[in-house]
Amino acid sequence: TLALLDHEPQAKKSTGTSPDDAEKKKVNSSAYRNYLNRDGPRALGSKEIPQGAENCLEGCVFVLTGVLESMERDDAKALIERYGGKVTGNVSKKTTYVVQGRDSGASKLEKAESFGTKILDEDSLLELIRSKPGKKSKYEIAAEAETSKGTPKAQKISPSKGNSRSPHTPSPSKTGQTRGPGHTARRELGLSSSSSPSTNGEDNSLLWVDKYRPRSLKAVIGQQGDQSCANKLLRWLQNWHRNQTRFGKFGGGKDDGSGFKAALLSGPPGVGKTTTAVLVCEELGFSFVEMNASCTRSKTSLKEVVAESLNNTSIENFYKGTSQTVTSKHVLIMDEVDGMAGNEDRGGIQEMIGLIRSSKIPIICMCNDRNHPKIRSLANYCFDLRFQRPRVEQIKGAMMSIAFKEGIKIPPPALNEIILASNQDVRQVIHNLSMWSAKDKVMTYESCKSDAARARKDMKLGPFDVCRKVFVSGEGTTHMSLIDKSDLFFHDYSLAPLFVQENYPHVRPAAASGDLKSHLVLLSKTADSISDGDLVDRRIRSGQNWSLLPTQAIYASVLPGELMRGYMSQFPTFPSWLGKNSSTNKHSRIVQELASHMSLKTLSSRQAVNLDYLHYLRQLLLSPLQTQGAEGAAQAVQLLDDYQLIKEDVDSIMEISVWGGQPDPYSRLDSKVKAAFTRAYNKEVHLTPYSLQAVKKGRRGGASGEAELGGEDGDNEVQESENEGEALEADAMIKPLKNIFFIAPVLQSAGIWKYQKSSSPGSH
Template identity: 35%
Template sequence: MEINFDLAGGAAAGSGDGADLPPAGADGVLAGLTFVFTGDLAKLGRDDAHDLVKRCGGRCTGAISGKTSYLVMGNEPGPSKIAKAKAAQVPTLTETAFYALINQKCSSVAKLADATVKSEPDAKRAASSTSAAVASSAAKGKLPLAAATPASKAAATSHAASGVNVTDMWVDKYRPQRIEDMIGNKSAVEKLITFINNFEASMQQGVFKRSFKDDTAGYRAVLLSGPPGIGKTSAAHLAAKLTGRDVLEFNASDTRSKKSMDAIVRERKTVTANHDPAAPRKLVLVMDEVDGMSAGDRGGMAQLITLLKNSKVPIICICNDRQSPKVKSLAQYTIDLRFRRTPAAQCEPRLRAIAEREGLTLAPNVIAKLVESTQGDIRQVLHILSTYRVRSQTMSYDESKALAKDSEKDISQSPFDMTSRLLGVGGFRHTPFPAKCEMYFMDYSLMPLMVQENYIKCIPAMAVEQSRGNQRMQEMISMDLISRAATAIADADLIDRVLRSSQNFSLMPVHGVLSTVRPAFFAHGQFAPPPGGRFLGPPIGFPSWLGQNSKQGKYTRLLRDCHSRVRMRAGGTTSDLRMQYVPTLIPRIASQLKEASARTSGGKGGSARDKTAAKADAEEYLQTHLVAMMDAYYLGREDIDTVLELGMGPLDATKTLKGVDGPTKALFTRLYNAGKHPSFGTGAGKPVRAGRGAAAAESVRPDLEDLVDDDEVAEMSDDAEAGSDDDDAAQDKAITAATPTAIKAASKRASGSRSR
């Protein structure tokens, strides 16, 4: 059902008195209401509409549910959301009716406030005016704000009663003292406490034995990993406190080399030995930021692992980057507890209670905005609130939005996340143009390939919007948009060639727009499901060009090696070998292997003699056909595999070798390896060497006999015979043969020198 709200003055919602303009809104007027938007609003963007709802205290979700209060429809609304809203009986609003609803709520709140002020007693009114005057004086600098307001006085009284130092930072002042005080990850804290208790029991028994029932038993250390600011260090201190242990902490600012860690451990053993045995001092060793151990901590990681194996105190290691190679080697000896970011809804109660205790009033959705901007960093949110409290007592949604923009964390996004954001409808349309260009510069060598790999998988949103339900028109528009995206990628390739050849890096912004932003502009939309109807994995694929390029380099190298041998028998270039010889060799090799396989299988089911005869027949066939052909072209066993791998289409190896069994392939390999084969510079399995007469001439006879005259061969034979006489040492007059007397005298001189 569609609701049309009339304005308080009785005018229609669509009249020209400004009712159809976006209202400013007021704090809390939409509290308790949940809105879902579909389609494009004419006066506001989607993000601005969400901000308007949140400024007024409402909530925005992306899907229809039983808790949805209204569905706001813009131009070209989604049919699925409309159908779900009808099924769930959720009221629908046009854009104008949505603005009228906010104006009506604001008017009702204003009238209620006026009535409250008129009925307020004079004493309360005077007290209120006095408080306003004091606050005004404080704002002008005449009074300190913290001492001038009743809220700050109440906060100071509360701190004095609890013994908390008002000058402490909020993160230290409100450090968790109970498990209930933790914001999220309570189950991880409970496991951490169980680990410390199990360590104590294992130390008393003297055995560290792991158990399938309890995954915290049998370990001497635990690894806490997760993003910064979500309570890992606080959890370690809380677990130590609840188990009655002291904390010995080392972080990245301390030197943690092997030598320094040895000294610390020896010092700690001395303190423990000199302590009163009746009341032993329990200890927890906390190694913070173990993923930050740098080159200056030489040997520290190895010493830490050694300490984990033999420690007599529980060790808590803390890191931010769980995928670091240093941490991976460390994690093998620890319990792996992973802390996760806490949703804003779970952070709200605790953070709002801290703010109220400090005299800071927060408007609705302020906490959610700050948590979103800091990526769930609770420590940073507390720093923002404590800093803001110095100059103000209240924080509106708009103020929190400005603070969130100033304190927004720079996070590294993976290429998959950035590609999904570029090619998605909401991600592309809600991301400013400079931010889209920045995604290219995050990884300018990989992002164009990611877009090139995945843009074809999208159903363009512009095609869906322009076709208005006409499937044939949608397909035609989609083809045109995909064609424009491909043209942009082709233009980007031309720019990339100029950029790399001339080293003109000033062209990178142009290349980024053409290779990443412009294709995403045409192709962004929903990812089309595969032929099976559903995604079996993530829709964003890694660039297949990288794998194909590597495969091309491999095949080019193998083909070049093969050509260096085949050219001794056949002329032509590497391209000629690939285009002419390979398509001819593949069927011939496959047919001969199939024939050998058929001859081998002929002996199956018979006696041992029949099998031996069939094997011998196959060997003879392979030797006289396939091996002889390989020797004729100087091909090796590896070259046969190369030729078969180069087959494509009908000549693919899986098709051409179908019917050739494994024993036949093994027989062929053994047969080839057992024989001697010619290669470059060799004859039939023997090195070429000069001989006498016709043998020498035959050994150097070229492969292409028709290109060499017989007279040249005769001259080579004469040269070989002449060279044989020159090589005879007995006929050389410059060489004197040794006599037996000379040999005996030389041996005596050698023995005398050894005795001396």
């Protein structure tokens, strides 16, 4: 008993878990399994969705838990957001309501009770929407306040007076902008001072992106923070001339960019990269020249135009053809540098890097694809600033302000649909608002949602995202049509089938409902469909029948996704077939090389060498080294000579004849034994009937004997043998006579040729 009492505390220490923790862990594990296997709504669509007042749920924060009876969770979330509510994933003190369904999470309910949060069921949620009065949205209130505060006093300006400049537009003399090669593009995007609204009539004719372009850095959406990319760029440009002595000396100055002559602004389209660059230049009084995709930016063009302007005293005067004033505040803006490709812009990136190294003025580069191989090399010489998409709330507030100024009545929840459909591209949101409001100034939630669905911006997905969309059920995949599911395959029709084939066993299908037999049946059907897709792929590749790609999409992606749609138990893995196929090709080349080396001794094919010889050769090589140590080195070397193998072939034999994952027996030998084996091999000359050097091609494409066997002169003719009295034709595989002594023993041992040593010294 004493012994048990003594050991009991030690047992508790060794396990490190109390019985309460183990029980809690067991309950959580059971709850997680129930979550994976739970059914969907049992009475889908059985309850009438109420028509509530506009913004009746404004300011309310909801958390959904469990399965509702008459609607999917995504539909319930859309319904709440339709009336101005906000849905989050976790319960906090700010949560207003928790909507409880069947198989709800115990932890969420416990938190809700501890915070005193009201818990609703599905019927209570519908009744809340039906009975709660509407209110004015906070975005509408903010837009009204901003407009009333920023409205200038009424002025009567006659167009005949010649006052053509808008009060919101700075004077052209203050902006210091230069009409460079990119002036047209800036005018189209509203980034040039000459394109600002002039009179009331012209103001109405402008595009909204021009009319409401930011006039200061504070107005750029999502760039207000002190550590925002806009403020970092402002500080970098402000200190550029002061930091000239530090360029390239302090590891690049990654925090503030003080060690870089150029800045690289990267990010998705429509987030304000070009606008930010222009506003920074305007705010600091820098003049700038912009070159974008509409300009030719080849190596020659950059040398002729940009290189001269970078070393000029004034870019403005350079383009005007004068040099009266001398200023140093100039900037070169290179927009869309990731588009510098093709014949027109050939060599542009390399020349751009050279210009950055020698530049005497700041350079601002912009791109969309930061991971492009060309941009990676450019980024090493630039202050890297990565722009992120603004949050939906940030864009929504700005868009509500524009809608109020234009007299448009639009529900704030409808703006959510428009913003998400454009992938948070601010420029496209403004364009869509301008286009849809042209026919009707009063826009409803339903009309905005349908228009946004039709105008949804195409996004390029990576293979991992495509794989998740194929299998995972939830928001964005529930209402996908057959065409949408087929389009997932065409994001990359070479990789998509491999990702599906690799990851379908890791999916827990919802159709199986936790039944193991049903799960196995679905796995079998999915494997059959993938096999059919592989047959179609072979027909496409062998006969160039690319019209069969839609058929392959159905078999290789759509059907497996429909059968196995459910929950992925892990992150999608990269196709292992690619690595195994590469290893297979490598091993095939190694076996072919071994077979060619052993061809005069074994007279066997590549397959025969692989199956019948390599295993036994490995054993014969290792046996004397393992049993006799360094004394068995000579026996191993003799085996190599018997089969006309070289020292490098030992590693090849070990690599080929060992199963994957098993240790290499040769690497486990003592280092002294391996050193003795190497010394024993290098001590002797090993003649081989094959060349050990790669055949180099001559100038005309043919293999020369000099390049093949190391001859010094290029004359391939062989001198007549006075002893034999016959001449040999010139051949690339015949050694010149001055070196024939080294190859003669090989030819003699093979029974091909005999030689006789002459009495005169130095001749044979």
